[in-house]
Amino acid sequence: MTWRSLLYVPVVEERFVAKAAERGADAVILDCEDSIAPDRKEEARSTLASAVPCARPPGGDVLVRVNRPLAMAVADIEAAVAAGADGLVLTKVMGPEHVQLLAELANPGMKLIALVEEAKALPHLDAIARAHPALVALGIGGEDLATDLGAEATPDALDLPKRLGLIAARGAGILPLGFIGTVAGLSDPEGYRAMLRRSRALGFACATCVHPSQVAVINEEYGPCAEELDRARRMVLAFDAALAEGRGAVTFEGQMIDRPIVERAKALLRRA
Secondary structure, three states: OOOOEEEEEEOOOHHHHHHHOOOOOOEEEEEOOOOOOHHHHHHHHHHHHHHHHHHOOOOOEEEEEOOOOHHHHHHHHHHHHHHOOOEEEEOOOOOHHHHHHHHOOOOOOOEEEEEEOOHHHHHHHHHHHOOOOOEEEEEEOHHHHHHHHOOOOOHHHHHHHHHHHHHHHHHHOOEEEOOOOOOOOOOOHHHHHHHHHHHHHHOOOEEEEOOOHHHHHHHHHHOOOHHHHHHHHHHHHHHHHHHHOOOOOEEEOOEEEOHHHHHHHHHHHHHO
């Protein structure tokens, strides 16, 4: 997977759905959960049939965020499958068995994202990340988790669980979704950019957003720039030349490099 940005869109908001594919996000998440009032849940499901093909970005994916209560999740997933969605965002995941149960309702080939949003699920992060072959990303739901912890949704309060989620995702070979910070960004765009840059340096691979103006910033900060790619290519060539001479480490542009450093460069090139 090479997602950088995933844009949430309330599925019942026709004007937002109509423009979703043009926003530049790698994936659009049609939301049937938090942004939908309780009395509009059935409307949200019935809207998926027209919204999924409309919202699909060029070369990208359309996912559906489903509700947690099992009866609602089953109905949401059935509607998403019938509409031809590319994947599902599973909310308030309790453990690996929860993922496995809901995965049985998905079509073969559908991508799954697991969101851990409750304190009792945190000890099971590693197992959740490895729960099913269809799982491609794992994220920590900051706002819901902070509420469950009795904490404010601040970077300090969420730092540990988000890092644990990152480690679990990387250990399972799936994408760590999110960032160390809050969902704020519209009133402080430079602070938002700095937070994303720090999060990417920590290892996060992709992030969700709720406003189209945030898509380009995520794409820039979570995607490799031309200079990084050029340097990575030069590094790989220099290291390969050193190996051909029987050396396992070499000085490259003022930096001593060896295999782990070069593997990061290769990973960057694969991601691009």
